[in-house]
Amino acid sequence: MTDLLENMAYQFLFESDEEDEISYKLNHRRPRIIRQRMNWLAIYDQTDFIRRFRLSKDHIELILQKIEEKLVPNTERNHAIPPIIQLQVFIKFAATGSFLLSVADFFGISKTSAERIVSNVSLAISELHKEFIKFPSENQDILQNKVSNFNLSGFIHVIGAIDCIHVRIQSYGGDDGELFRNRKGFFSINVQAVVNSSLQILDWVAHWPGATHDATIFDNSRFKSRFESGEFGNGVLLGDSGYPSLPFLLTPLQNPQTPSEILYNEAQIRTRSMVERCFGLLGRMFPVLTLGSRFRSPQKTLQVITACAVLYNLSRETIAVTHDDIDKYNNFDRDLHENLVQNERQYIIENYFQNLI
Incomplete structure (x- = not known):
């Protein structure tokens, strides 16, 4: 009888903690943090940029001219990631083979944004293969x-x-x-x-x-x-x-x-x-x-x-x-x-x- 009461009490406490955790998550959502987006094209000189991105600044600008329209954010919300940073995100991902989280931190964006950007930019660039x-x-x-x-x-x-x-x-x-x-x-x-x-x-x-x-x-x-x-x-x-x-x-x-x-x-x-x-x-x-x-x-x-x-x-x-x-x-x-x-x-x-x- 004692064991039964202890099990019931333990189950009650466990379910109560779980409900409290769910309630806390619903009522205490993490605030949206807008970090500073890093445009490394404007920060690095030509030599340092090539070392980190494998391509020259002229190559980046040439590709950007061809795909920029496809990367313009289709939203009226503020803080949208500009095409120039999106292009750098993909190239940095390809040039390092790193985890998306590391690439996201390098540019001051979220992992979810980095994943979406890699998909969109890679599609836009791959469509230039005939050229x-x-x-x-x-x-x-x-x-x-x-x-x-x-x-x-x-x-x-x-x-x-x-x-x-x-x-x-x-x-x-x-x-x-x-x-x-x-x-x-x-x-x-x-x-x-x-x-x-x-x-x-x-x-x-x-x-x-x-x-x-x-x-x-x-x-x-x-x-x-x-x-x-x-x-x-x-x-x-x-x-x-x-x-x-x-x-x-x-x-x-x-x-x-x-x-x-x-x-x-x-x-x-x-x-x-x-x-x-x-x-x-x-x-x-x-x-x-x-x-x-x-x-x-x-x-x-x-x-x-x-x-x-x-x-x-x-x-x-x-x-x-x-x-x-x-x-x-x-x-x-x-x-x-x-x-x-x-x-x-x-x-x-x-x-x-x-x-x-």
Whole structure:
């Protein structure tokens, strides 16, 4: 009987405390605190700003001009966060890969505001991908691309190098969760990129789960169809051994025997390294791609990935090609065909690299 009375008393006290806590929360809401919003663009000089945001002030202002209308607060309330600070919030998040709470404190805003800003700004920047990530289509642009790539290691007809990078994510769960687990065991988005000698991204495909093979992404890409239609003439891509050997996609030989085959492999690997160098720079510039995002929605993750690629391309400058470079390239190219053949790799080995020995 005594135990029963003690249990009843304990339950009464517990429920009473819980009701008091709920009543306190309802009647004592935390006041809204408006902290000073930090516009670091106006505080830091150019050097300190680049160290913290990876981009120059001119780049920030250029992007702001293109997306400002989409970031203007649609509210009549005071203390709305201006677009210039919103843009800095997203870039700081991408450039550090930090928690949203840390980024929010850095700018004097709430975590909720930071999360909303990252989503809105990443969407606005990702929509600029057609302007900043584009493959050369004019003959003169294609030629300049070939010449700049040729200057790396003397590989003829190369428009770009292709490869994939795994962007680490948090598992989304659900029935399709395991589709994002890659062969290395962690969850990721498998992103395909084509890169030139300036380490600029020419093509960007970011919507495949991590379990998808690189060759599968290429087989289903619009980019492959453009090559199959002969849009780029005798232009070729360089890929690693994970891709099939095609007339327009040249891969390394597995067992080179002759001097010309060895020379082909060496030039192929050195030229193809530009895509790996690009991934390295991209990951260091925006660690959010390597440390792993914590978004619960694939759509938000893809927005951030593409937005980072747009900002990265904005920071890269095209390598200038001189008339002497073009003349030198044409001297090597004049005796080669203008259209691809069935076994393009063997043709280049026998008719180009063999003549270099």
